[in-house]
Amino acid sequence: MTDNTTPQRTELSALGEFGLIDHLTSGIKIFHKSTLKGVGDDAAVIDNGDSVTLVSKDLLVEGVHFDLTYTPLRHLGYKAAVVNISDIVAMNGTATQMLVGISVSNRFSVEALDELYAGIRLACEKYKVDLVGGDTTSSVSGLFLSITVIGKVKKEDVVYRSTARENDLICVSGDLGGAYIGLLLLEREKQVYKANPQMQPELEGNDYVLERQLKPEARVDVLVKLREAGVKPTAMIDISDGLASEVLHLAKDSGLGCRIFEDKIPVDVVTADIAAEFQIDPTTAAMNGGEDYELLFTVDVNDFEKVKSIKDIHIIGHMLEKAEGEYLISNGGSMYPIEAQGFNHMRED
Ligand code: ADP
Ligand code: MG
Secondary structure, three states: OOOOOOOOOOOHHHHHHHHHHHHHHOOOOOOOOOEEEOOOOOOEEEEOOOEEEEEEEEEEEEOOOEOOOOOOHHHHHHHHHHHHHHHHHOOOOEEEEEEEEEEEOOOOOHHHHHHHHHHHHHHHHHHOOEEEEEEEEEOOOOEEEEEEEEEEEEHHHOOOOOOOOOOOEEEEEOOOOHHHHHHHHHHHHHHHHHHOOOOOOOOOOOHHHHHHHHOOOOOHHHHHHHHHOOOOOOEEEEOOOOHHHHHHHHHHHHOEEEEEEHHHOOOOHHHHHHHHHOOOOHHHHHHHOOOOOOEEEEEOHHHHHHHHOOOOEEEEEEEEEHHHOEEEEOOOOOEEEOOOOOOOOOOOO
């Protein structure tokens, strides 16, 4: 029996981030035929006739998504812009405009915000995106950064998460796990510094993973290579939460199962070496680390030869029918169910 006099209170942790989004947005009414895709992909897709407009938004919160003790503001600005552009790229689109919302406490100076904007401007310059607006407010504590990116792509070229097909090959660009290992290094040095402020950070020789964490790039170059090779992915997503979480999005949203093979997952040697120092399995860093902003996509099995010859693209597995489930095949040949851990900020685990 429910007690009608006590208002119900459900903890956010009961739902987790994705559960909460589903809960808040289920049954949302769509009024316009032009809304081709609402909630549920890397960007919303709006019909414009021959082309579509893509829109994506991200919110970054100090102390949750970034720590200013080791994140230079210029890098933060650059990364905040790039991770949004990456969501447009994940739809096979080109980012065109950006709006930037900031909320800042008086702890920040004009010079500090100039640094933040130097980073945002650099990203806009590099990816040829026009900064066309935003919003500025004060905050009682810390810095909040909310970026909206608009993009475009020809209607027949949009690639969703939900359109992979049985037997498609699963591919990933670049290498994985580096951004997470970079974060571990920065966190470790922060602890050392807190314990003894005289200590100099020991970061030399680790440039690769630090750059993966502090200065990610959106893989526009991968879209170009695929186009040149005459390959259109059947489904695509960018890797913000770790390979496990994203592969599950592709499989589940497409109504399929999948296999990925541990020995095919690309991990850089620097990442693997430093992971070993932290006694972390490089596969775990790739599967659950996140923030690599590489592209994960599926292609028709007939495109195998074309994709195989593209540098920096790795075929890591394939899609199967749903009943087969989603599994990682380890180097030893064992099957492990793929589970999303990701950065699910709202879950307490
Ligand atoms: P990504 O990791 O690619 O940025 P998210 O996991 O943040 O994507 O979001 C998944 C989907 O849910 C996207 O379509 C996003 O627009 C939507 N979404 C996230 N938060 C909300 C919200 N509070 N209200 C409505 N839609 C949301
Ligand atoms: Mg995304």
